[in-house]
Amino acid sequence: MPDENIHILIVEDESIVALDLATGLQREGYHIVGVADHAQEARKLFTSQEVDLLLMDIHIRGEKDGVETARELMAIKQVPLIYLTAYTDHDTIQRVKQTYPAAFLSKPYDIHHVRIAIELALNNFALFREQQTGKMIPLTATGMPNSRQKEGEEPLQEKETILQLTDYIFIKQNYRFIKIRMADILYASADDNYVHLHTVDKKYSLRISLSQLIDRINRPWLVRIHRSYAINLQAIQSFTEQEVIINKEHLPISRNYKDDFLKNFHFR
Incomplete structure (x- = not known):
């Protein structure tokens, strides 16, 4: 662990x-x-x-x-x-x-x-x-719309601190920062006003939108596949045009995000 x-x-x-x-x-x-x-x-x-x-x-x-x-x-x-x-x-x-x-x-x-x-x-x-x-500073979610936000999504107004250092992110849980290796994040799921980061054996909750999380982490391997899901491409076990399987979880691919998801693969 x-x-x-x-x-x-x-x-x-x-x-x-x-x-x-x-x-x-x-x-x-x-x-x-x-x-x-x-x-x-x-x-x-x-x-x-x-x-x-x-x-x-x-x-x-x-x-x-x-x-x-x-x-x-x-x-x-x-x-x-x-x-x-x-x-x-x-x-x-x-x-x-x-x-x-x-x-x-x-x-x-x-x-x-x-x-x-x-x-x-x-x-x-x-x-x-x-x-x-010289990169954008991924410190706090501001609640403002961004380029990854799809039509109909409502940005959150609350602030959540996410610090990024080398291969880790530091997030606030209760009163202190904890560190998570970015490669250990399997996928992120949105639930009402929260986003949950899923690793093999733990789940961390942040009060932030999924679009804001993707902007904060800003890594090409973190890809949106659904209004409620973003995945680590390197964690995929298998997939079809309708779903992705990660850590035995079946995550849906929505029509709005399917083309962007498939662009990450070179089909012969």
């Missing part, structure tokens, strides 16, 4: 603070891949583990401080970076800004504020990456 929890690396030289932070975040549903108190250990964990987000103290053991360590880790792989520190002097802030952190928290902190910082960090990092690539 895919791990939907966000993987966090903590770099903190005060063992009591690190333990308290790790325990609190685990209680909130996050996965802690490890705790390091110096640059060498941080690099080892960062390169050997799957890390989605980095919590970095500025004052750590060894010759390299947290800012220099963060700069080296970001050169290996860019992930959302949050600084947790008691150092808020002008010179430190100027150095911190050069590493483009997604959020900054000064000590002392409480776990509620850390959770908010994580949410902001994911959001800010997704925005930053989309601006770097």
Whole structure:
């Protein structure tokens, strides 16, 4: 079963603070891949583990401080970076800004504020990456009509946050973000004001229209086959001109979407 929890690396030289932070975040549903108190250990964990987000103290053991360590880790792989520190002097802030952190928290902190910082960090990092690539920023559904919306469909006015980073999307479930590998999405189904993302063993619900979901994910393998269904082409087990079978589910192909669906296949 895919791990939907966000993987966090903590770099903190005060063992009591690190333990308290790790325990609190685990209680909130996050996965802690490890705790390091110096640059060498941080690099080892960062390169050997799957890390989605980095919590970095500025004052750590060894010759390299947290800012220099963060700069080296970001050169290996860019992930959302949050600084947790008691150092808020002008010179430190100027150095911190050069590493483009997604959020900054000064000590002392409480776990509620850390959770908010994580949410902001994911959001800010997704925005930053989309601006770097020059793509449309798939952050929130606005309720406005779009090019994939068929005649007669009513756009939703509610907002739903969907963040896209590399091969994953992050969606809000209850009060925290969870991650879903896009390749694990088998199909999406619309039900009144909700869209459900179906994987092999789970279903995730979002208050968004199906057209808006397709625009947010914006991948060629996610194809609309019906007013109420969009499918992952790579998950198809079999199909006819009337239906698609995915994970033993029979999903109808409507007349309005059949031609666009069949264009994805080269018939001989």
